[in-house]
Amino acid sequence: MGVEVYLGDAAGAADAVRGELAGAGVPRALAEGDPTLWGPEAQPEAEIRLGWLNLARTSRELLPEIAKLVERVRAEGLDHVVLAGMGGSSLAPEVICATEDVPLTVLDTTDPGQVRRALGDRLDRTIVVVSSKSGGTVETDSHRRIYEQAFRDAGIDPADRIVVVTDPGSPLEKSAGEAGYQVFLADPNVGGRYSALSAFGLVPSAVAGADVARLLDDAAAVQPLLARDEGNPGLDLGALLGAMALAGKDKLILRDSLSDINGLPDWIEQLIAESTGKSGKGILPVVGAESAEGPDQYTVNIGAEGDVRVEGPLGAQFLVWEYATAIAGRVLGIDPFNQPNVAESKENTGKILESAPEIGAPLLVDGPVEVYGELPGHPKNLADVLTALLHAIPERGYLAIMAYLDREAAYDAAPLGTADFEQTAEAWAAADVATLRALLDYRTGHAVTFGWGPRFLHSTGQFHKGGPQSGVFLQITGAVSDDVPVPGRPYTLGRLQLAQALGDIGALRSRNRPTVRLHLTDRVAGVAHLLAVAEEL
Numbered sequence: 321m322g323v324e325v326y327l328g329d330a331a332g333a334a335d336a337v338r339g340e341l342a343g344a345g346v347p348r349a350l351a352e353g354d355p356t357l358w359g360p361e362a363q364p365e366a367e368i369r370l371g372w373l374n375l376a377r378t379s380r381e382l383l384p385e386i387a388k389l390v391e392r393v394r395a396e397g398l399d400h401v402v403l404a405g406m407g408g409s410s411l412a413p414e415v416i417c418a419t420e421d422v423p424l425t426v427l428d429t430t431d432p433g434q435v436r437r438a439l440g441d442r443l444d445r446t447i448v449v450v451s452s453k454s455g456g457t458v459e460t461d462s463h464r465r466i467y468e469q470a471f472r473d474a475g476i477d478p479a480d481r482i483v484v485v486t487d488p489g490s491p492l493e494k495s496a497g498e499a500g501y502q503v504f505l506a507d508p509n510v511g512g513r514y515s516a517l518s519a520f521g522l523v524p525s526a527v528a529g530a531d532v533a534r535l536l537d538d539a540a541a542v543q544p545l546l547a548r549d550e551g552n553p554g555l556d557l558g559a560l561l562g563a564m565a566l567a568g569k570d571k572l573i574l575r576d577s578l579s580d581i582n583g584l585p586d587w588i589e590q591l592i593a594e595s596t597g598k599s600g601k602g603i604l605p606v607v608g609a610e611s612a613e614g615p616d617q618y619t620v621n622i623g624a625e626g627d628v629r630v631e632g633p634l635g636a637q638f639l640v641w642e643y644a645t646a647i648a649g650r651v652l653g654i655d656p657f658n659q660p661n662v663a664e665s666k667e668n669t670g671k672i673l674e675s676a677p678e679i680g681a682p683l684l685v686d687g688p689v690e691v692y693g694e695l696p697g698h699p700k701n702l703a704d705v706l707t708a709l710l711h712a713i714p715e716r717g718y719l720a721i722m723a724y725l726d727r728e729a730a731y732d733a734a735p736l737g738t739a740d741f742e743q744t745a746e747a748w749a750a751a752d753v754a755t756l757r758a759l760l761d762y763r764t765g766h767a768v769t770f771g772w773g774p775r776f777l778h779s780t781g782q783f784h785k786g787g788p789q790s791g792v793f794l795q796i797t798g799a800v801s802d803d804v805p806v807p808g809r810p811y812t813l814g815r816l817q818l819a820q821a822l823g824d825i826g827a828l829r830s831r832n833r834p835t836v837r838l839h840l841t842d843r844v845a846g847v848a849h850l851l852a853v854a855e856e857l
């Protein structure tokens with residue numbers, strides 16, 4: 321089964337771009353891995369970043385070793401699978417497992433409460449996959465240290481419970497070898513966000529119970545189409561993304577509500593935001609919005625519904641979206657394989673961790689919410705702050721909400737006992753800070769995005785800093801009551817989480833973007849208050 325791309329009303333604009341690309345021989349050149357397609361500056365990086373084109377074939381070599389691991393995990397009764405990995409090292413397994421409905425606990429957070437919840441769940445039956453291409457990502461390194469300590473404290477040998485996926489030669493490969501962990505080496509010629517069909521996508525998903533051979537089969541079925549000028553879904557989709565951005569429609573609303581595939585927009589978000597959001601250009605994916613509103617927005621659906629849509633199985637979708645993103649990069653004139661601005665916030669975080677953070681006095685306090693930042697018009701309360709932020713969004717701009725909180729906390733608010741599905745969903749929405757996206761979206765014609773920190777730093781974070789400077793930023797942090805120390809490090813997760821928030825806000829403020837931080841001194845009451853205020857705006 322292949323992938324079908326339906327372009328709806330956008331067909332005319334996409335066709336013109338597609339014709340130009342075909343005329344220049346781009347579709348075949350990309351399918352054959354030509355590293356010159358993005359210009360001489362991008363060539364050195366492209367030379368070591370096109371391995372994803374062949375993963376449907378090359379990743380098959382991993383399957384026997386993966387099958388042995390799966391057999392061991394089943395035989396030992398390890399039924400709680402935890403994946404520690406950020407961005408490209410966890411987003412694909414999350415979609416794969418959600419789509420196949422197999423449970424996987426993803427740790428891509430520094431929130432102490434969220435990590436504590438995972439630690440408290442069946443530690444005696446837990447297997448942890450630690451995934452990091454670079455082997456140096458601070459969040460993933462922290463999770464590894466925390467689980468090593470927890471296993472030791474419980475009298476469990478970490479070498480029986482930790483499996484590592486990394487690139488050859490990374491510091492993680494070395495330390496894992498010394499610790500006696502099983503290590504899967506990934507193809508180093510594949511960048512993180514293009515690694516869905518590599519060991520990064522396959523190992524944790526298979527351990528959780530997904531059928532990963534099928535993903536490769538589905539990708540292999542679509543691969544021959546990618547060299548064609550006609551009937552090439554990757555070319556059609558890439559031409560659409562490029563043509564829309566050139567025409568000023570650079571906000572891509574991604575929807576999958578009626579699809580068999582569960583959660584692909586979050587994976588696409590990283591792929592497109594990090595690949596295109598640079599040099600003041602880029603495409604901003606918007607996940608969770610109902611429909612396109614402003615003149616700078618359009619919608620692409622995953623699955624059989626909608627005018628503009630991409631239909632087909634997950635393995636093939638991964639490859640087609642990757643190919644399309646590389647095509648869009650060529651159309652926009654950017655290098656789709658680097659992420660030049662991601663390091664800035666990380667460096668700021670490192671500096672903040674070395675000394676005590678400078679917080680300063682809040683601009684105002686409204687109940688359980690402290691407001692930090694500068695805003696025009698002397699806001700007196702939280703409602704004024706939110707209104708001022710919405711007014712600050714420039715033409716063709718956007719509001720980004722970035723919450724450094726526990727993304728599963730709202731599930732704790734589920735009513736017990738007799739509640740039906742609707743009541744439960746309502747209770748979750750009322751306790752979920754992500755609901756703020758829809759409440760503010762309703763009050764503006766501009767795009768509103770929502771990201772969980774620090775997860776989004778490895779995704780839309782690149783676009784915020786490297787893309788068009790038209791963002792307005794609302795950051796949310798919260799008090800930590802039960803912190804988690806990071807063994808062997810002089811900080812706790814709570815301190816790291818706050819340093820990440822402050823590090824990123826520093827990077828945004830240095831660009832003179834309107835930026836406010838709301839700090840919830842009581843998380844539950846703070847979320848409830850914030851949602852209540854937003855509802856009344």
Ligand SMILES: O=P(O)(O)OC[C@H]1O[C@H](O)[C@H](O)[C@@H](O)[C@@H]1O
Binds near residue numbers: 406453
């Ligand atoms: O796999 P890792 O090396 O730990 O990297 C995880 C993530 O880190 C960085 O933020 C990159 O910009 C992402 O593209 C990458 O997916």
